[in-house]
Amino acid sequence: KAGVTQTPRYLIKTRGQQVTLSCSPISGHRSVSWYQQTPGQGLQFLFEYFSETQRNKGNFPGRFSGRQFSNSRSEMNVSTLELGDSALYLCASSLGGSDTYEQYFGPGTRLTVT
Amino acid sequence: AQSVTQLDSQVPVFEEAPVELRCNYSSSVSVYLFWYVQYPNQGLQLLLKYLSGSTLVKGINGFEAEFNKSQTSFHLRKPSVHISDTAEYFCAVSLKAAGNKLTFGGGTRVLVKP
Numbered sequence: 001k002a003g004v005t006q007t008p009r010y011l012i013k014t015r016g017q018q019v020t021l022s023c024s025p026i027s028g029h030r031s032v033s034w035y036q037q038t039p040g041q042g043l044q045f046l047f048e049y050f051s052e053t054q055r056n057k058g059n060f061p062g063r064f065s066g067r068q069f070s071n072s073r074s075e076m077n078v079s080t081l082e083l084g085d086s087a088l089y090l091c092a093s094s095l096g097g098s099d100t101y102e103q104y105f106g107p108g109t110r111l112t113v114t
Numbered sequence: 115a116q117s118v119t120q121l122d123s124q125v126p127v128f129e130e131a132p133v134e135l136r137c138n139y140s141s142s143v144s145v146y147l148f149w150y151v152q153y154p155n156q157g158l159q160l161l162l163k164y165l166s167g168s169t170l171v172k173g174i175n176g177f178e179a180e181f182n183k184s185q186t187s188f189h190l191r192k193p194s195v196h197i198s199d200t201a202e203y204f205c206a207v208s209l210k211a212a213g214n215k216l217t218f219g220g221g222t223r224v225l226v227k228p
Contacts, residue, residue, distance in 0.1 A: 004157070033214050043204065043218035056215040090157055094214050101146050101165065103214055105157035 002027065004093050004106035012112045018079040021109045025072050025093030031055070032074040033103065034066060037088040046089075049074055050096050078111075086113045116141035116207050120219035127195055128227050135190040135222045137205030145207040147188045148216070149179055152202045161203075164188060175199070200226045 005024045013019050025032050033056075034046040045058040049068035066076040072093075078085055088110050092103040121136040139145065146165050150158040162173025169181040179190045188205060205219040 031214055033216070035216070042220050043206075043216075045215050045217070048214050050213070056213045058215070092158075092214070092216075101148075101163065101208060101214070102160065103216065105150075105159070107155075107157045 004091060004104050006089075006091050006106040006109050008109060009107065010110050010112075012114060013081050014114055015081055015083060017081050018077060019081060019111060020075050020077045021089055021091075021111070023074045023076075023091030023093075023106060025074070025091075026104055028095070029093040029104075030072055030096035031094045031103075032068055032072065033092045033094075034074070034076050035090045035092065036060075037090060037108070038084075038086070043090075046076065081113045083113050085111065087111060116145060116209065116217050118205050118207055118217055118219035120203075120205055120222050122222050123220065124223045124225065126225045126227060129197055130194050132191065132193050133195050133199075133224060135203050135205075135224070137188045137190065137219055139186050139188065139205070139207050141186075141207060141209070144210045146210060147179075147181060148206045148208070149173065149177070149188070149190050150204045150206060150218075152204065152221075154201075158204065161190070195224070195226050197226050197228060200224060 007022045031050045033048040048056040052068045063079045068074045088108045090108045092105045094103045119138045127133045148163045149161040164181045172178045202221045206216040
């Protein structure tokens with residue numbers, strides 16, 4: 001079974017631009033979560049989507065948004081990029097349901113904002 | 115809100131020696147507990163999880179962890195490390211029946227020396 005894939009793997013953007021990252025979950029998984037990893041703040045939860053609906057949300061500004069499609073693929077968007085948005089963005093998928101817990105992570109997209 | 119503290123940011127250890135990585139959490143409700151490993155330039159891989167039942171949990175690659183409810187701890191151990199165990203290790207919690215939002219500790223970097 002193919003693992004979680006994220007595209008692109010690396011991205012360089014300029015302050016003020018916007019960016020869209022993509023995540024394809026493991027086949028049959030309905031939940032996709034996004035995390036931001038930085039040296040200063042560590043791993044922080046952004047949001048989770050399940051069956052095309054946002055189920056959980058972290059404490060990030062509205063510039064960070066996401067969506068999930070009917071095939072469970074997910075995208076996250078960051079508008080008006082700031083230097084502090086430079087990070088590794090990780091996507092994780094799981095079967096879903098209210099009490100499932102085993103998440104599988106993709107390799108991440110490394111975003112650099114200049 | 116829940117929180118996770120990993121008491122050691124770095125742990126140097128000699129090959130074939132034992133290692134213990136400490137993790138404490140705080141939460142007012144029941145949680146699931148996890149340990150993940152991250153190798154350089156990769157995503158996170160699940161080492162083991164505690165959901166319920168036996169407090170001693172065995173995971174992959176010879177790792178095990180013990181859940182101690184009274185001390186709110188979930189320490190990770192390996193009796194004999196290999197060079198290939200050099201990586202960063204993250205302890206995480208999620209709330210039961212609340213989706214897949216993981217709260218991570220700050221990570222412990224393990225450096226195995228020959």
